[in-house]
Amino acid sequence: MLKRIITPQELATAKKDFGECKNVVIICHTSPDGDAIGSSLGLYEYLKRKGKQVTVIVPNYFPDFLHWMKDADKILRFDRQKTASYTALKMADLICCLDFNDLHRLEEMGDALTRIHCKRLLIDHHINPVRQQFAHIISHPELSSTSELLFRLFDAMGEIDKLTLAAAEDLYAGMATDTGFFSFNSNDPDLFVIISELLRKGIDKDRINRKIQNNYSADRLKFIGYVLYEKLEVFPELHASLFSIRKEELAQFHYMKGDMEGVVNMPLQIKGHKLSIALREDTEKPLIRVSTRSVDDFPCNELCAQFFNGGGHKNAAGGTLECSMDEAIEVTRKALEAWRDRLADAPAPVDDATDESTT
Numbered sequence: 001m002l003k004r005i006i007t008p009q010e011l012a013t014a015k016k017d018f019g020e021c022k023n024v025v026i027i028c029h030t031s032p033d034g035d036a037i038g039s040s041l042g043l044y045e046y047l048k049r050k051g052k053q054v055t056v057i058v059p060n061y062f063p064d065f066l067h068w069m070k071d072a073d074k075i076l077r078f079d080r081q082k083t084a085s086y087t088a089l090k091m092a093d094l095i096c097c098l099d100f101n102d103l104h105r106l107e108e109m110g111d112a113l114t115r116i117h118c119k120r121l122l123i124d125h126h127i128n129p130v131r132q133q134f135a136h137i138i139s140h141p142e143l144s145s146t147s148e149l150l151f152r153l154f155d156a157m158g159e160i161d162k163l164t165l166a167a168a169e170d171l172y173a174g175m176a177t178d179t180g181f182f183s184f185n186s187n188d189p190d191l192f193v194i195i196s197e198l199l200r201k202g203i204d205k206d207r208i209n210r211k212i213q214n215n216y217s218a219d220r221l222k223f224i225g226y227v228l229y230e231k232l233e234v235f236p237e238l239h240a241s242l243f244s245i246r247k248e249e250l251a252q253f254h255y256m257k258g259d260m261e262g263v264v265n266m267p268l269q270i271k272g273h274k275l276s277i278a279l280r281e282d283t284e285k286p287l288i289r290v291s292t293r294s295v296d297d298f299p300c301n302e303l304c305a306q307f308f309n310g311g312g313h314k315n316a317a318g319g320t321l322e323c324s325m326d327e328a329i330e331v332t333r334k335a336l337e338a339w340r341d342r343l344a345d346a347p348a349p350v351d352d353a354t355d356e357s358t359t
């Protein structure tokens, strides 16, 4: 039995919007991750089974380790398939917006959407959605993932029985990737109730984990070795670290989009570490992409809003800087200095080796 998080009003909204629509477009954020693709395809499965005409459109490339999902090959890429995307958007009577809170996060596709007059329903878990951009909003920042939110919505609608195996796999993948395979943002016991429901649907959790995690090139492994050995700068007294990657370095390791996935989490393996910052030169645009990860109560989203034109979640946020890498490194050093008081605090004590009860 799950906690009742979906409000009666949200339930009524979902039932009405999903009931009335005939032609649906589902969209998610730029550079879609596991939760963006998992929740989009999970909803796609559900609406298709209800007999709707459904198209998933993503703004740009999504990584190879998500292509195993059923119907991933039917997803349209807005940057490459403009005509087909516009055709679907113009026919739509409902646009479901998943896993983002602001059309600006869709870049070029966001501009296109503002010119298309169609009801937009937001289903998302990022804080502070831009309310005026959406007709209806189902927003739960307290949840691990949009995929978890969708499961709860299906549950509140009494539709779990109708959830297909493919939809169960999609939602599991979204929840797993947004929680680092249940290693952060994942202490809610309900999450494990949901996973057991998905297992009952027949998902092979271990196989999905492998398909997502063990799907890289040898170059990526060597690249990680290079980043950690040559590029990681640790600030021990701040319990923080920084690494920066230039375009030439990406080329040296035959970088494919997605190869940086998860690398920013690695410095958090250092004992007592609170914050990891990664800077990467974009391969297409003249800008620096910033990724940050933290533990406990250090607010990456506030840091990113203040210094990197961005935002996100407390423990995972990002942004962009329009400057050279050297300047971006300077901005990052200033950011670390500005947050020195919060970072330099001793981390909470961890049980030490005096505990002899373990074997």
Ligand code: 5GP
Pocket: 126, 290, 291, 292, 309, 310, 311, 312, 313, 316, 317, 318, 319, 320
């Ligand atoms: P990542 O480091 O994986 O690129 O992004 C982590 C999280 O930070 C994303 O899930 C998203 O919530 C947030 N994020 C990343 N880039 C931006 C950005 O440019 N602007 C805002 N507002 N949030 C971002």
Ligand code: MN
Pocket: 035, 036, 099, 125, 144, 145, 146, 178
């Ligand atoms: Mn998400």
